[in-house]
Amino acid sequence: MKTENITTDEERAFYGSEYISLKNCNFRGEADGESALKECGAVEAVDCTFDLRYPLWHDRSVVLENCDMTPNCRAALWYTRNITATKTKMHGIKALRECKNTVLRECDIVSPEFGWFSDGVRIADSSVKSEYFMMRAKNISAQRIDFKGKYSFQYVDGAVIVDSKLDTKDAFWHSKNVTVENCVVIGEYLGWFSKNITFKNCTIIGTQPLCYCKNLKLIDCVMQKSDLAFERSEVYAVLIEDIVSIKNPYRGVIKVPAVGEIIRDDKNAKCKILIDPALKRKGGE
Numbered sequence: 001m002k003t004e005n006i007t008t009d010e011e012r013a014f015y016g017s018e019y020i021s022l023k024n025c026n027f028r029g030e031a032d033g034e035s036a037l038k039e040c041g042a043v044e045a046v047d048c049t050f051d052l053r054y055p056l057w058h059d060r061s062v063v064l065e066n067c068d069m070t071p072n073c074r075a076a077l078w079y080t081r082n083i084t085a086t087k088t089k090m091h092g093i094k095a096l097r098e099c100k101n102t103v104l105r106e107c108d109i110v111s112p113e114f115g116w117f118s119d120g121v122r123i124a125d126s127s128v129k130s131e132y133f134m135m136r137a138k139n140i141s142a143q144r145i146d147f148k149g150k151y152s153f154q155y156v157d158g159a160v161i162v163d164s165k166l167d168t169k170d171a172f173w174h175s176k177n178v179t180v181e182n183c184v185v186i187g188e189y190l191g192w193f194s195k196n197i198t199f200k201n202c203t204i205i206g207t208q209p210l211c212y213c214k215n216l217k218l219i220d221c222v223m224q225k226s227d228l229a230f231e232r233s234e235v236y237a238v239l240i241e242d243i244v245s246i247k248n249p250y251r252g253v254i255k256v257p258a259v260g261e262i263i264r265d266d267k268n269a270k271c272k273i274l275i276d277p278a279l280k281r282k283g284g285e
């Protein structure tokens with residue numbers, strides 16, 4: 001079914017349809033009909049505008065190219081499998097939830113509560129503004145994303161994030177099996193209660209990072225404005241710049257050029273802290 005240049009506000013306009021090709025179509029109008037493409041299979045939409053609620057629920061195979069999901073397009077993609085979105089604006093709240101196998105390229109995402117409970121999200125070359133981004137999602141791959149928001153990647157299981165900037169508060173709380181590489185991570189209270197999280201060649205900026213962690217690893221990282229770090233954590237770290245303060249790390253080894261203050265007022269804080277000025281030179285090579 002090929003459809004071009006139409007505008008519809010009908011309730012469930014294409015409900016249950018298969019093999020739908022839409023070009024330059026507009027889902028908007030006074031009737032405010034929701035669920036335009038619910039329970040559909042093999043949907044392709046190019047240069048379309050979605051201005052109504054719940055357009056793509058329970059679908060199988062969705063391709064979006066150069067589409068605009070406005071702030072009125074609430075909860076756009078739920079319970080859908082095999083999604084590819086390219087150069088698409090996703091500006092409605094809860095735009096992606098409980099979906100499987102999603103690929104996002106060059107997208108502009110402005111969506112609180114994006115990605116919850118989803119499995120297999122791959123996102124690249126995209127900008128994101130969100131709160132509670134990807135909460136309880138799993139099997140995430142992110143490359144070259146510019147993220148701004150709060151409470152991101154909480155309770156995620158399995159994520160690889162590279163070459164990205166994350167300006168976020170309370171990121172990675174209770175997360176597990178995460179690798180962050182060649183990234184800048186800005187925010188307070190980073191990664192509390194996480195398990196099996198690795199930062200490699202990253203710059204971490206913000207107060208009280210990485211507390212109550214298990215099997216935390218930092219490889220050749222910089223920590224700026226980072227005070228009271230690693231409290232009650234099991235940590236294996238090589239830092240290549242000085243750190244403001246370290247407080248009561250429980251187990252592991254921390255290697256660092258210099259520390260402004262080491263606080264040990266907990267009898268269980270037995271992590272080794274090794275001061276080696278040569279590490280700073282290593283970072284400049």
